[in-house]
Amino acid sequence: MIIEVRDLWKDFGEGPVVRGLSFTVEAGEVHGLLGPNGAGKTTTVKCVVGLLRPDRGAIRVAGREVPDDWTYKELLGYLPENPSLPEYLTVGEFLLLMGRLKGLEPREARDRAEEVAALFGVEAHWERLIHDLSKGTRQRVAFAAAVINSPKILVLDEPFNGLDPEAQRVAKVLMRETAKAGGAVLVSTHLLDSVERLCDRATILSSGRAVASGTISEILRRAGLDEGSTLEEAFINIVRGSRGRTG
Amino acid sequence: MIRLLLSAKVKQYFGHVRRSPRSVFSLVTFYLLWTFVVGALALFLRFLGSSALGGVSGALEVLSLVTVTSMLGIGAFLGTRGGVTAFPYEVEFVLTSPVRPHVFLLSDLAFQVMLLSLYSVPSSLVAISVLTYPRHLAYLPTAALTYLTAILMAAMTSHLLGVSRAVVGERASRAMGWAVMGLVVLPVVLLAAGIDSPPWMAYHPVQALALLLAGDASRLPVVSLYLALLVAAYAVLSRARFYTAVSPLLMTVLMEPPRRMPRYLRIPGVLSASIGLVGRGGLWWTMYALHLTRISREGSLWTGAMVLAFLTLVNSAIPRLTGFGSFPRLAELSMVAMYTPLLPALLAINWNVSERRNTWYISVTGDALRSYVGTLSLSYLTVTVVFSGLLYALISLGAEEVPFLLVDSLLLFAMSSFGSLLSVAISVSSRVATSPLSLGSLLYVLFPMLGSALLSLPVVVVRVLYPAPDVVSPVLLAGLCVYVVSASALLWRVVTSSGPRYLREFQEP
Numbered sequence: 001m002i003i004e005v006r007d008l009w010k011d012f013g014e015g016p017v018v019r020g021l022s023f024t025v026e027a028g029e030v031h032g033l034l035g036p037n038g039a040g041k042t043t044t045v046k047c048v049v050g051l052l053r054p055d056r057g058a059i060r061v062a063g064r065e066v067p068d069d070w071t072y073k074e075l076l077g078y079l080p081e082n083p084s085l086p087e088y089l090t091v092g093e094f095l096l097l098m099g100r101l102k103g104l105e106p107r108e109a110r111d112r113a114e115e116v117a118a119l120f121g122v123e124a125h126w127e128r129l130i131h132d133l134s135k136g137t138r139q140r141v142a143f144a145a146a147v148i149n150s151p152k153i154l155v156l157d158e159p160f161n162g163l164d165p166e167a168q169r170v171a172k173v174l175m176r177e178t179a180k181a182g183g184a185v186l187v188s189t190h191l192l193d194s195v196e197r198l199c200d201r202a203t204i205l206s207s208g209r210a211v212a213s214g215t216i217s218e219i220l221r222r223a224g225l226d227e228g229s230t231l232e233e234a235f236i237n238i239v240r241g242s243r244g245r246t247g
Numbered sequence: 248m249i250r251l252l253l254s255a256k257v258k259q260y261f262g263h264v265r266r267s268p269r270s271v272f273s274l275v276t277f278y279l280l281w282t283f284v285v286g287a288l289a290l291f292l293r294f295l296g297s298s299a300l301g302g303v304s305g306a307l308e309v310l311s312l313v314t315v316t317s318m319l320g321i322g323a324f325l326g327t328r329g330g331v332t333a334f335p336y337e338v339e340f341v342l343t344s345p346v347r348p349h350v351f352l353l354s355d356l357a358f359q360v361m362l363l364s365l366y367s368v369p370s371s372l373v374a375i376s377v378l379t380y381p382r383h384l385a386y387l388p389t390a391a392l393t394y395l396t397a398i399l400m401a402a403m404t405s406h407l408l409g410v411s412r413a414v415v416g417e418r419a420s421r422a423m424g425w426a427v428m429g430l431v432v433l434p435v436v437l438l439a440a441g442i443d444s445p446p447w448m449a450y451h452p453v454q455a456l457a458l459l460l461a462g463d464a465s466r467l468p469v470v471s472l473y474l475a476l477l478v479a480a481y482a483v484l485s486r487a488r489f490y491t492a493v494s495p496l497l498m499t500v501l502m503e504p505p506r507r508m509p510r511y512l513r514i515p516g517v518l519s520a521s522i523g524l525v526g527r528g529g530l531w532w533t534m535y536a537l538h539l540t541r542i543s544r545e546g547s548l549w550t551g552a553m554v555l556a557f558l559t560l561v562n563s564a565i566p567r568l569t570g571f572g573s574f575p576r577l578a579e580l581s582m583v584a585m586y587t588p589l590l591p592a593l594l595a596i597n598w599n600v601s602e603r604r605n606t607w608y609i610s611v612t613g614d615a616l617r618s619y620v621g622t623l624s625l626s627y628l629t630v631t632v633v634f635s636g637l638l639y640a641l642i643s644l645g646a647e648e649v650p651f652l653l654v655d656s657l658l659l660f661a662m663s664s665f666g667s668l669l670s671v672a673i674s675v676s677s678r679v680a681t682s683p684l685s686l687g688s689l690l691y692v693l694f695p696m697l698g699s700a701l702l703s704l705p706v707v708v709v710r711v712l713y714p715a716p717d718v719v720s721p722v723l724l725a726g727l728c729v730y731v732v733s734a735s736a737l738l739w740r741v742v743t744s745s746g747p748r749y750l751r752e753f754q755e756p
Contacts, residue, residue, distance in 0.1 A: 049611050051751070067751070070614050078611045084604040086537075088544040100533050101612035145608070 001026050002062055002153055002184035003048060009056035010043050010208075017043045019208040020057070025184045025201075030175055032195040033188040035205030036239055041188040042081055044205070045157045048186065049078045061153060074103055077151030081158040081188075083142040087131035091122055091141055094130060095148060102149035109148075116144035120170060136162045143171055152183040160191055172198055196231045204238055211242040252341065252354035259334050260362070281689050282370045284697070289374035310378065311460035312435060314371055315397050315453050318363070319431045322401025323408065324554075327424030330409020331355050332362075333493045342490045349485040352406060359402040360395075368394050386462060393460040396470060400452070403477045410484045412492035534618045538626035541602060542594060551593035552634050555586060583642060584658040587635040588666025588695040591627040595674035596691045598623070603674075606750055616747035620675060624742060627667035635659055654719055657727055658706045664735040665699035668742050675746040702738075705730055 003025035010018040018040040025031040035041050046052040048059055050067035059066040062075050086094060095117060099109025117123040120140040125133060130141065139162040146154070154175060160168050175185045175198065189195060195202055196216055204212040204219065212222045216231055223234035223241075289310070325332075332355055333342070341351065368391065375390045376383040404427060412420040434454045437444050448454055455469040542548045609619050639659055643652075673694045700707070706727055713719060 051607060051610055053751075073611055073613050076611060080607055084607065086541065086602070086605050088541050089537075093540075097533065097537060098608065098612070100530065101609065101615050103613060 002029075003031075003186055004060040005044070005048065005057070006059070007057040008044065008047060008054050008059065010040070010047060010052060011055055016055075017208050018047070018054075021205065021208065021210055022057075023203040023210060023213055025186050027182050027184055028179050029200045030179045030185040030187065030198055032199035032202035033186060033205065034190075034192065034195060034202055034235060039205040040208040041205055042157055045080075045155055045186070045188050049073075049076060049155050072153075074149070075152045077146040077149065077154045079142055079146040079154075079156045079159050082161065083139070085130045085138055085142060087129065090127050090129055091117065091133070092126040094141065095145055098145040099148050104149060112148050112150075116148050119174075120144040120167060136164055136167070139163050140167050143167070147174060151178070152181075154178050154183065154185040154187075156185070156187045156189075158189055159187060160189065160194065168194075192231045192235055202231075204235060206239050206242040209242070212238045248346065248350050249354045249357065252346070252351060253357050256332075256334065256337075256354065256358045257361075259336065260358075278689075280693060282373055284693065285370035286373045286377055289377040308457065308461045310374060312438070312453070312457040314367075314394075315456045315460065316432055316435045318367065318394075318397045318401045319404065319453055319456075320428055321363075322404040323424055323427040323431055325405040326408025326427070327421050329412070329493065330405040330407070331489075331493050332359055338493060342493060348487065348489055352410070352485045352489075356402055356406060359405065360398055363398045363402065364395060367398070389462065389464075390460055393456060393470075396474060397456050397460075400456075400474060400477055403481050407477070407480055407484055409492065410487055410489040413487055413489035414484070417492070530615060531618045531622055534615065534622040535625055538623055539629070542626060542630060545597065545601065548594070548630055548634075551590050551597075554593060555590050555634070556638060583635060583639050584655060584662050585700065586696075587631060587659060587662040588670070588699045589692065590631045590634060591663075591667040591670035592692045592695045594627055594630065595670035595695075599674045599691070610751055616750055617743055620671065620746035620750065621739070621743040623675075624667050624671040624739060627670060628664055631663040631667055632660065635663060653724060654706065654710050654713075654727075657724070657731060658703060658710055661703040661706050661731045661735075662699050664731065665702040665738065666695045668735065668738045669695040669698040671746065672738075672742050675742075676749045702734060703731075 001024045005024070006022050008018050008021040009016055021040070021044060023031070023033075033041050033044065043052065047054050048061065048066065050070065050073065053067055061072040064072040066072065089097065092113065095113035096109050099113050100106070102109075104112060114123065117126060120143055122137060122140050122144060125137060125141075130138060133141065143159065143163075146156070156175070159171055163171060172194070175187065179185050179200070187195075187199070199216070201213070201215050202219060203210050212219050212234075214222070217227065219231065219238070220227065220229055220234045223229075223237040225234050225237065331352065337351075371394055372387060372391060375386055379386045408420055408424045408427065411423060415423075430451075431453055434444065434448060434451055434457070437448070444454070449458075449466075450469055452470070452473045455466040455473070459466040459470055606616075606619070609615050636659065639655070670691070673691055677690065709719060709723065709727060713723075
């Protein structure tokens with residue numbers, strides 16, 4: 001497995017946000033992380049990429065302990081929810097910087113920067129300051145930066161925020177290609193229809209716990225629904241059920 | 248409605264204090280520390296004043312003039328930045344609601360007066376008490392009222408300049424702001440330069456307020472007249488539709504948004520040159536270029552430099568006025584050195600407000616945080632040495648001789664180096680400063696200034712006490728150099744080894 005989260009706990013001082021969460025993402029898999037607002041999705045994602053240190057439990061990415069063995073970051077592409085970007089840099093500068101940070105040589109970094117800029121349709125903005133870009137264009141730039149090193153592992157938090165259908169399609173193709181090449185994709189999102197079509201497996205979180213996990217069919221069965229039902233119906237059933245149990 | 252808006256503003260401003268009792272404790276500690284520092288400064292002035300100015304009243308006059316100049320100067324400075332202290336939520340939600348302009352403006356006026364009073368009145372009253380003891384009870388009521396009047400005038404000036412943006416345009420409004428600042432500092436400049444004040448200077452608002460503060464009641468009609476004029480102008484201008492000119496001042500007061508960066512930096516060729524800087528060389532060079540690019544483009548350098556120059560100018564009047572004997576120039580030069588850590592402190596506040604949230608992309612890419620933190624202090628050092636060196640050179644050119652060049656240069660470097668490292672240490676390891684105008688920002692200023700003064704003590708001692716600092720023995724000078732370099736290296740090691748850990752752990756939930 002490429003990502004392994006085992007018995008993860010995280011507390012910011014007002015009660016645990018994540019409570020004993022466990023799940024795995026295998027090679028060749030796109031894994032969806034679903035849950036209502038405040039379920040602990042972003043906290044989990046931040047723990048996986050090493051931005052937060054778990055209070056308890058273990059996370060292994062590509063066989064390395066997170067966050068102490070930072071070498072896994074060379075394989076990682078990360079897109080945060082509402083990414084904050086350095087507004088004082090131009091698009092070209094930021095992509096080049098990210099390439100260098102990911103360990104690419106200057107020439108390679110430039111080539112890749114131009115490539116991903118073209119892929120996400122931001123090459124026309126190459127010399128514009130990020131400050132001057134629209135929200136959707138910033139999200140494209142952030143996505144391009146996340147994949148500049150052709151990462152084996154993609155961790156994406158609400159990646160479709162502000163993206164138009166064309167850019168969403170590019171993003172989805174990239175995610176599928178990463179998985180097909182033997183990598184792994186962990187995607188946290190509210191867009192259940194996207195998850196239904198894109199993800200091989202998913203984990204549903206509620207109040208920091210995994211309340212369902214498996215393929216989409218397995219989740220539908222777990223919710224007591226038949227194959228013709230939607231993930232949205234299953235999601236609502238499972239989350240309401242889990243709230244009823246905890247309440 | 249005014250009360251509602253004001254209470255929301257106060258809750259937002261002190262929001263971080265409501266999170267935990269620890270925040271309250273830290274805030275109170277910083278506040279007491281600030282009051283203590285001002286009191287200690289007053290004690291120092293009292294001794295100087297009584298020996299050099301022929302009594303306490305001379306020192307009181309000097310302090311009053313400098314305080315009032317600073318207050319009204321800050322008001323005019325904020326005016327050039329937009330004047331109205333709107334939070335981002337207010338720009339997005341309050342200004343888009345049917346709240347009438349003068350209602351919003353009055354709530355902000357109350358907020359500014361409250362905030363500036365909180366910052367300055369108690370500490371200033373402590374200073375007045377120290378200076379006038381045992382007759383302090385006779386001075387305090389007038390002083391408190393005068394301070395409040397000065398604060399009200401400063402806040403109204405700031406608002407008027409801000410609102411004028413919507414009436415006369417941004418450029419003209421800024422020009423007016425700078426003109427007002429020039430007028431405000433005029434009495435201090437004249438006194439500091441040793442030029443006799445013309446008779447009409449007695450009617451200058453700063454001079455009148457300062458005299459009133461020092462106990463001269465005959466200035467009351469002049470001050471009242473200025474206040475009445477300001478209120479009248481305020482009543483007229485507050486009806487203007489100024490919402491389009493409001494920017495979230497609390498966030499951007501010490502920087503320029505990139506869209507306003509100097510035109511020459513926006514020329515594609517120049518931007519491309521920066522791309523070369525950022526994309527070329529090793530990781531350390533890339534990080535160093537990144538910091539310098541940010542500092543120059545977001546404008547924090549220019550604003551920080553201006554604040555440093557302004558405060559150096561105003562405060563260099565103190566040693567001259569309190570009569571450091573026959574060599575006030577020398578005091579001025581040392582003053583530049585002692586104020587130098589202000590620049591990295593302001594850069595650190597800006598970093599905390601605008602850049603900390605961007606460090607996620609460094610954190611998730613390999614082990615770049617160490618080089619990020621290391622080069623952050625190097626970039627502060629570069630900027631500080633260059634700017635304070637220029638300021639020092641300008642003042643030296645004004646002087647007919649350049650005494651104590653070696654020791655002063657070493658002091659300048661020591662203060663820059665320690666100030667830069669301590670600024671990085673405090674900004675990386677603490678999240679106190681939520682905005683450039685927050686009380687927590689005081690910590691960002693006090694810690695590097697006091698810390699670097701303390702660390703530079705051996706150089707300061709030689710500078711002050713050595714009988715002939717311009718002919719310091721080479722052995723002593725070499726010893727001082729070794730001390731400064733090794734202490735800086737040690738501090739740098741601590742900052743670069745522990746800084747990344749703090750940055751990693753302080754990622755927001």
